[in-house]
Amino acid sequence: MSINAVVILxxxxxxxxxxxxxxRNSKPKLxxxxxxxxxxxxxxxxxxxxxxxxxxxxxxxxxxxxxxxLIRSGDWDKMSAHLASEPDSRYCSVF
Numbered sequence: 001m002s003i004n005a006v007v008i009l010x011x012x013x014x015x016x017x018x019x020x021x022x023x024r025n026s027k028p029k030l031x032x033x034x035x036x037x038x039x040x041x042x043x044x045x046x047x048x049x050x051x052x053x054x055x056x057x058x059x060x061x062x063x064x065x066x067x068x069x070l071i072r073s074g075d076w077d078k079m080s081a082h083l084a085s086e087p088d089s090r091y092c093s094v095f
Contacts, residue, residue, distance in 0.1 A: 001093065002037055002056050002057060002058055002059075002094075003056075003057050003058075003059060003060050003063070003091050003092070003093060004054060004055065004056050004057075004091065004092045004093070004094070005053070005054075005055040005057060005060075005063050005089065005090075005091055005092075006052065006053070006054055006055075006089070006090050006091075006092050007052070007053040007055070007087050007088070007089045008050065008051070008052050008087065008088040008089075009050070009051045009052075009053070009083060009087050010049055010050050010051075010083060010084045010085050011049045011050075011051070011082050011083055011084060012049070012082060012083070012084045013049050015081075015082040016048065016049050016082075018082055019051070019079070019082035019083075020043070020051075022078060022079055022082070023041055023051070023079075024041075026075070026079075027039060027041065030055070030066070033062075033066045033069075034062060034065070034066070035057050035058040035059060035062025035063065035065075035066070036055065036056075036057055036058075036062075036063075036066065037056040037057060037058065038055070038056045039053065039054070039055045039056070040052075040053070040054040040055075041053055042054070049084070060091050063091075
């Protein structure tokens with residue numbers, strides 16, 4: 001059974017558009033990652049500095065392996081420089 005990683009990200013107002021560009025450019029790499037099934041990238045329609053990622057993965061371990069690679073490559077540092085706070089992340093299952 002697959003698992004969903006749900007991540008809520010809050011950007012600095014002046015870095016919102018740069019963050020959106022980074023996320024758009026990272027989507028093909030993410031979808032090509034081992035174990036990634038799908039991703040939805042959402043922007044809050046009221047608080048436009050808030051984004052929600054809903055990623056479906058074959059397993060939590062495969063998602064964690066991908067995130068580890070994101071950190072090792074330095075890509076996470078580039079993304080997180082746009083954030084106003086730490087991401088709120090959780091794993092969720094469909095019931």
